[in-house]
Every structure is written in structure tokens, then in C-alpha cells.
Amino acid sequence: MEYGIVFLPLVASIVSGFFGKKIGVKSCQILTCSFVSISAILSLIIFYQVIVSGYTSNKLIFNWIGSGNFYVNWSISIDTLTSVMLVVVSLISSIIHFYSIGYMSHDPHKPRFMAYLSLFTFAMFTLITADNFLQLYFGWEGVGLCSYFLIGFWYKKPAANAAAIKAFIVNRVGDFGFAIGIFLIFLFYGTVNYNEVFQQTPQLVQKEVIFFGIEFSLITLICLLLFIGAMGKSAQILLHTWLPDAMEGPTPVSALIHAATMVTAGVFLVVKCSPLFEYSQTALNVVTTVGMLTAFFAATVALVQNDIKRIIAYSTCSQLGYMFFAAGVGAYNVAIFHLFTHAFFKALLFLGSGCVIHSFNEEQDVRFMGGVWKKLPYTYALMVIGTLALTGFPFLSGYYSKDAIIEFAYLRGSTFGYCAAAVGIFTALLTAVYSWRLIFKTFHGKYNNKDNNLSSIHESPLIMLLPSLLLAIGAIFTGILFKEMFIGNNSTQFWNNSILFLHIFQHGHPPTWLLILTPLLVIIAIPFSYYLFVKNEKILKNFILKNQLLYNFLLNKWYFDELYNFIFVRTFKKVGLFFWRKGDINTIDRYGPDGLSRIVKTISDKAVNFQSGYLYHYAFVMLIGFSILLTYLILY
């Protein structure tokens, strides 16, 4: 069964990728969708077994490396955490496979697209089910690669290519840290298998290492390096710049990779390595801080963005920040719970926005939308459900998970915890505002689009709405259904040692005002933003005019891109150009390949001419050679 889960997508991907032309578009779509669905069903079964009987397993695929005492296996290891991730990934993935049949219906390269999607699913599975850091790294790079493929899927669009390259390079920074982290683990533990590493950790707490001349505690250093990897993949502040640009890819890709699954790999990594992180308070504090900053930063930026997908992308960024600070305060289960619910409603939002974009004929700017909620009733309903869930409207999934994060942060009781709770509450408010801004700008107010007639706006086909509907159901009910199991009082039993809690939370109740505060703010935000964005836009315009500086600061995403451009891109380009022109062309090429090949050519011509064809020449050469050998031997 486990093998089926992991390898069915791979098979589907290979078949539709290499034989797509032979077997036809239809069969490709059927094949990939059905195979991924089967693995979704299988993972549901496993999840059920985990819930009922605490099922764990570790199936060996084959030995990868066996060198002395160092063993690394390809394997499928299942525990509670893994099974949760499996369910999320496979469900969302299969839903999106179906959705993309509709979304990509005008694209000529459907088999390739489906193959990439399935390949991504496979890579994600290998990442999740790894029982060692090396396989994790393989999956990690695999999803990165697929993400690169998919962002650049429309490779004729320069922006898509640029975005793909950007995503790849920024991730490289994170992956570099991650790789060094794994090297360190290998260096000090002599193994990269989770079990052995986690078992040895308590003995190594006191160990200190010197890194760049600074003395670190070993565990802290490893955790920080791993976290750098996680930051890259999960688009945390400083390494977040690729995520908004990645929206150049097709919308199903954004939904699957850049909202629900791949970007949460970082969170998964931190949670999976909880046995490491728990031993390093410093690392946890860093995680919390980065999470808070990201949550706040992304929410502010999302307030003023105009591209519908970028707004959601920043929202993703911000929600990932939530997850990280949840993990940072030690509430790993809550982080995973938020990951779980977030996957549904964020994918739903993306699919909904995909429907909107589809309806508006590839228009993505919210300023050129509006007033279409009657024309697109289903899409509208779906988007509203997604937004409610995202903002944490009471009794929808986001309410349970996000509020839980704030509560747990508060319950942690430390300075960082209180800070995190405060930022969480404020960010929740911002979230509500920008989310409703999105809804109101898109569906309410005046119709603003000049390119398309209002009458040409049409509802999306069933194949796109149905998958979204499934996600909507998930967005509504996952919170209420799984709350008790994931984060309730007896949740440690459910997690079954797949997460280590060194500092158990006192399950005291947070003060009532805290419980009420967030939902209250969220609810108030609805009429507030309706007023601001629909009824009376003048106030906002005045405000912008008065605070032009702040507005531009936010619109340009805190000038991160410009800063990076200035510091890294341009200098490196200059250095690169210098090396290329002066170093490569003028020195290496001139004296290296070009010069050498010229020499070789000359020698070759000489050698060919040497072969005169005269017999006595040949005999002569033999005798000369012979005399050289003789002389050489005598002198030797």
C-alpha cells in the first residue's frame, strides 16, 4: 500500500511525460488523475489506520548507500505526522489534478503539465516519507525542481522564466544552509537516519562547535542551518521574494505547490526535527521571531497589492509565518493543524481566484474587476467560504487553528510567546482586512474591466467548480472535526512520538478576553473593509495621498527586491561580467580551449604529413625510434 502511494504518481508521470504524445491527451489526464486519486485513497486508509490503531511502519525500498558504518536507505516510513502530511498532499494534489483538466483546457501541452504535477506529487511523497535526511534532501530538491518546471511552464513568457529562475536561485540559498546542516549532522552523529540522530541528540546538547569563528552550541547550529533551508522553501522573510513572483505559473500550480504543499515543507521539516529543536531554545526563538516578522510583514504588503494571486501569495507567506511561530513556541501540533486547515482554504482561495481569472480571460489585477458577484454566484460563494476560513471566522477551520496558535503562544508564557500572541492578533486583523479587500474589489463595486464585456463574463466549467467545492467542504469542516484530535488534551497520544514535546503546555485556559478578542476583530473587520473599499473609497485615497511614502513602501514590498537587486544581483553581475570578459574569453578561452585546439590541430596536421607513404621513410622512423630507445636505456 505504501509503495502504491509513493510510486503511482511516479508511474503516471513517466508514462504521460514520455509517452504523452503516443497515448493521447485524454488518456494522460485520466491516467494521472486516477493514479493520484488512488494514492489519495490509499493515504486516507493509512490515515484511518493511524487514527484507529496508531499504525506506524517503515518499508524499505532498497539500500542507497552502504559504506562502512554509514547506511542510507530508500524507504517509506509512516508515522502520525507523515500520515497527516500524506493526506494533505495526496488529497489536494488529486483535487488539483482534476481542476487542471478544466483550467488548462486551452493549453497545448497538457500531458507535460500533468506529468510535472504527478512528478511533483511523487517528489513530495519521497520528502515526507523519508526516514533519513538524505532522502528528505532528495525530495526537497525534487519538489524544488518540479516547482521550477511548473513556474516556468509557460516558458515563452519571459516573466515566467525569470520567476522560475528566481525561485530556483533563492531556494538554492536555503538549500545550501540545509545541506551544510545535513553535513554537520553526518559529521557529528555519523549517520543521517532520523531515529539514530534523534536518539543521540540528548548526549550532544553540551557540545560546542566553532563556525565562522563564532562558538555555537552544536544543536543550535544544526537547527539554525536546517531552519535556513526551511526558510527558503517556506518563503520566510529574507528568502520570501520568490513566492510572489512564482505566481507567474498556472494557477493550479500556485494552489498545489505554492500554497498547500511544497511551501509547507519547511514547517514539516521543523516539526519533524522537533527532537532537535526542542533542545535548542535559541533556535526556537529564532524560529518564532522569523515567523512573527514574516506574518506581520506579508500581511502589510498584502494590504496594497493589486494582483489577485499575489495578494493570496502574500497571505500564504503570512500564514506560513503563523505556522513557524507556532512551532517556535513549541506548539508543533498546532503548527501542523494550521498547515492542515490552511492547505484546504488556501488551495480553495487559489482555485477560486483561478476561476475568477478564467472568467475574466486571464485578467489578474483586482482594480480591473468588480461587481460580478451575481454573474459568478458559485465562484463568489467559494471565495467567500475561503476568505471566512482564512480570516478565522468563528466555527470555520481557520478559526480553530489560527486562534489556537495565538492561544498557545500566549500560554507559553515567555516574552517571545506574548510578543507572538500580540503580533498574531494584529496580523489576524490585517488578514481580515486584506482578504475582504480582495473579495470586495473583485466581486463588488463597479465593473471596471475595459477589455471584456460584462456579458462575456461567465461561470467556470463544472470540472473546475467541483474540485473547489470539495475543498470548500474541507475548509469548513476540517477545523471542527480534527480539532480535538490534533490539538486537544489527549493529542500527544495521537501524535504517538512522532513529535517531541519537551515542555508540555499547561492546559490552563487563556483568559476569556483573549478568546473573544480575535474573532471579534475579525468580524468587525468585515463591515469596516466594506465601508473602506466599496462604500467610501475617498477616505482611503486621501489616506494614501497623505502617506505616499508608507504606501509606496508597502506597494514595493518593503523594497526587498530592490535591495537584493542592489546588493547581490548587480554586484554579482558585474563580477561575473568581469570574469567572463577578462577571465574567460581573454585568458582561459584564448590560451585554454582555443589555443590548445589550435596547437592540437597543428600537431595533427604535422602528424598526418609525417605519414608520407614511402616505405623507406617508415623503416627509417622505426630505426630512429629504436635508436632513441637504445640511447635512452644506456643513458638511463
Added chain:
Amino acid sequence: MLAHTLFFYFFSTITVFSAIMVIVTRNTVYSVFFLILVFISVSVLFIMIGAEFLGMIMLIVYVGAVAVLFLFVVMMLNVVEQITQKPKRSGIINNMSVGSIVGAIIFLELLVVIGGWKYKGTFLPLSFTSTNSDLTNTHALGNILYTDYIHLFQISGMILLIAMIGAITLTFSKRENVKRQKYFDQIQREKSSGVSLVDVESGKGVTFDE
């Protein structure tokens, strides 16, 4: 002993001189004659060291058969033409200079070896190899040729066989329109198949085409 030495130097001088002449002479016939001279003097040298069998074989095979064959071949070619053709001088000189240097080097190096050999005990004296003086050369060879060295003898036979096959394959060609004898057909021919009696009526003659 002195006579022996004198004869040795006499014949070896002739050998070396005529070996050089074989190469240097323009006239191919002369060249072959010099070759014969080389063979003869070498066979004398062989006889002088007591290898009378080799010496005689040398005379019989090389002088008697091979050299004569050479002579026939050479005489069949158009010798005059070759003599009148002047070779290109420049190439020869160029090759001469390099060639003589190379030759000199090899010669000197061999001298070093031989010089070392003369004064070293490791070199085996002739007496080491000569064994039973009662046996003649021929006898001694015959004793081992078909016993100890039978396989070598057989392989040599194989080589000769292949040489024959090769010579035939490379030169033998079937020409068209050549009448050959068909021995079996000729012998098997009988009166009945060759002769027929015809009664000739007077005044009519015979027609063969019937």
C-alpha cells in the same frame, strides 16, 4: 692459429664489403652476384667455426637455389632502364645524413655492449654449447630435430605450407581462352567415341554436320 685468424679476417672482410656492395651497386645483376659472394664467404666462416652442416646448407640452399632464382628474376626484369634512371639526389643526401647518424649511434651502442661482453665473465664461451665431439654436426642436429624440437619442426612446416598457399593465391590467375590438357578426359578417350566410320557413296562426298 694465426692462419685461422688470417682466414677469418679475410672472409669477414669480403662478407662486409660485398654486403655493402649489394646495396650500393646500381646494376641489379652485380648486386645479386655480390649477394652470392656474401653467402659463400659466410658459409666459409661457418665451416671455420666447425658448423660444417650449416655451411654446406648455406651453399646448397642459398647459393644453389635462392640466389640462382634471384638471378633468373632479375634477368627477366628490364635492368637497363633502371640503370639509366637517375634518382633524386637531394632526398638521398638528406636521408644519408640522418641515416648515417642513426647508424653510427646504433653501431656505437652495440660496440659498448660487445666491449662489455668481452671482459665479462657472464658471457658464455663457445665451449659451453659444444658437447659431444664424437658426433658430427649433422648427426647432432638430426638427434634433436625430430625429438626435442619436433613441434618446432612441424610449425616450420606449417609456415612453409602457408607460404606456398600465399604465393599461389596471390599470383595464380586463371586466364580465359587457354587450352589446357585434361588428363583424365584424354586418357579415357576410346576409339568408339573418337572415330566413326562412314560409308561414302561415290560421287557424293561427306557432310559432317549431320
Added chain:
Amino acid sequence: MQTIIYILPELFLSLTIMFLLMAGVFIKKSFKLVNLCTIASLAFAIVLVLNQADEITKIFNDSYIIDRLSIYMKILTLLFCIFVLLSSKDYLKINKIDKMEYPIIVLASTLGMIIMISSYDLIVFYLGLELQSLCLYILASFKRNEDRSTEAGLKYFVLSALASGLLLYGCSLIYGFTGSTNFEIISNKLDPSNTGAVFGIVFIIVGLAFKISAVPFHMWTPDVYEGSPTSVTSFFALVPKIAALTVFIRFMYVPFVNVFNQWQTIVIFISIASMILGAVAAIGQNNIKRLMAYSSIGHMGYALAGLATGTNSGIQSTIIYLIIYLVMNLGAFGCIFMMKRENTFFENINDLSGLSKNHPILSLSFLIILFSLAGIPPLAGFFAKFYIFMSVIESGMYTLAIIGLVTTVVSAFYYLRIIKIIYFDKPKKPFEQSYDWGLKVSMILSSILILIYFMYPSILIDIVSSVVIY
């Protein structure tokens, strides 16, 4: 009588030669029959060789040895002889040189090589060498109504005679200084202070280097490869190298083991020169047979590099290299045999242009073989070079290794050039489809072996490492 058992394969082959000769003379149009019988008898000879006892046996007054090395090398020789005959049948027929003498001479040459392989005495070695060389002279000029072929035969004959002369002179020097022609006695008597005998070694190496066409005794190779009929060229490129390399190994291990240092310096010199010339001179070639000639010069350079180490692993790597070289060249010549249109065989590299459009499978095997010859992983040719360089580096001969690597890179150029011509140039008229199964089998077999070698490299390594135990 006891000894006859040990020389059964040789006896069988010689009797077959004579029998087939008689049969060929009396039966008209007998090429097909004789060819078939030759192949069958070679195959049977393999069986006979395999039957030989797995212990070191010396016969004929210790002048003939049967051990693992000789057994395996004999099998290799016979096997590749079979493949060469199989793949060249069509060629012979179309070029009208399908005479019954051809397989017989090939057979005799093989017999000579087998004798060489087993030789444990200078005289036996020399006779075996002469037997096989004589056959090769005849084969080279077999297409006697064509000038190039005759010229090739003549050149090979004269130069080979020179080399044989030097070799014989070396033998006589060694005999003079050690008092015996037997390898074992020589090895006991030889020591580095014995200048004369050491000189003899140089002479002998010259003779052997000539046979495997190592620089500077390679001059005959391009002309002979180009001039001889292609079937003969493929024979030249494959089979004689086995025997010559075996003798190289044998000389190094038995008679000259005490003067290894002198031996080594010469072999290193020859090896480096061959690698460089093989890489450089092939670049300017347009005739594919000529190119293969230079390629084989280069490859022999690598094989000698393994020998130059003088270690067991070096010898093993050389044998592995030899085997892989044989397989690759078999395939390469198979491809050359396929370049046929309207009863004419083409030899120019430009005739291959755009081959991939008309003959995808042929081009693919060409691609595999050429990549392998260039030593690109994961093909067999890469491993062959890899083992050689490994053992060279293990012995600390870094200069040799570096030169080898550089020449590998240079030589990749001309292999890739052919690939470029096949795959990216304008297509010409398609070649004819070949229906000769023997040719197809040997070509496909060699491509597949090259391709899958990396999966089970240990098989070959195990076999080879069982060969060399001294």
C-alpha cells in the same frame, strides 16, 4: 603421448587447415563450405581449449606452457576470430575475394597466434609470430587486383621483416648472454648488470611493439588498415593484438622479470608516444579505416600504460582494457561493414553524414560504440580507461596518468566529430539494408555489451583477476 592431450587445440586446427585445403581444392565454389567449416572448427577449438586442465603445465622440454592466461587468451583469440569471419562474409562476397584460401589463411594465422600465446621459449614464440605474420601479409594483399591492397601487403611485409629481424637479433643477444632460449632459464640468468641482455630486451620490445602498432613502430598501421580489404582490417585491428599483448605480459612476468625497471622505462615511453599520436593524428583523417588505425594506436597506448605499472592490478586492467577494446572495435567494424550502397563499400567519414535520418538503429549503435571508444560513462569504454588510470595512479605514475587523461580528452574530439556528422549533417542517400545476420549479431551484441557492462562489471573483473596469479 601424454603431451598430445595438451596440444589438442593446436593439433586440431592444423589438421583442419590441411583437410580444408584439400576439400577446398577438390570441391568447386567451396568458399561457403570452407568458411562455415572454419567457423565451426574454431568453435570446436574453443571447446577443446576449455577442456584443458586448470593447472600450469609445461610441455616439450618446458618450451610450451598451458596456464590460465594462455587458456583465456586463446579463447578470446578464437572467439573474436569467429566474429570477424562472421561479420565479413558479405564483404568478401561483394568484393569478389570470397576464395576458399581466405578462411584457411585466417585459420592458420589464428594457429600462429595460439602458439605465440602458449610459447614459453624464444624459438617457439618466434615461429608462432612468423606463422601469424606470414598469414597477415597474405591477407593484407588479398585483394590483389587492387593497388592499395597490394601496396598494403608489401609495406607490411617489408616493415614486418625489419621488425622480425630486430626481434631475432634481440633473441640471439639474449641467447648469447644467458645460454638458453627457455623463458625460465632466461629469467634466472638475467640481471640488470647484464647490458647485452638488456639490449636484447629493447630489440624484442621493438618487435612486439610493431605487432601491436605502438609508436614509433606504428608507421605501417594507417596505410595497411586503409589499403587492406575491410574484412582484413577488422582482423588486423582485433585478433593479433591479443596474442601480442599476451606475449608482452608473459615476457614481463617470466623471462624479463629481473630487469623490470629497464623494461618499464621503455614501455612508458612507447605508451606515452602512442597515446599522444593516436589522439592527435586521428583528428586530421577523413577515411574511417585510417581513423580506426590511429584510434587503435591510441588504445594500445592505454593498454601499455596498464602494463607499465608492472603490478597485478595493472596487468588485470590491461586485460580488461583489451577485452573491452575488442568488443568496441568489433562493433565499430560492424558499422563500417554496413556502409554499403549498390555493391560498393564506403570508407569516407563524410559518407556517414546524416546517417541518423535513414538508419536510426545503425546510428544508435555507432553512437554507443563511438561514445564508448571516447570513454564516456557509463559505457564500457569508460570503465576500461578507469581501471587503467586507477592502477597507474596506484603505482604513483602521475605523469603517465595525466598524459593519458589529456589524450583521452583530445581523442574524444574525433569520435564526437563522427557523431556530429552522423546526427547533425545533411542526410545523403541511404545505405542498403544488410541481410547478413552474422554481421548484425556481432554488431548488436557488441553494442549491447558495451551498454550493459556497467551493471555487472564484477563478472569480467572476477574472471580476469583469476587469470593473473603469479
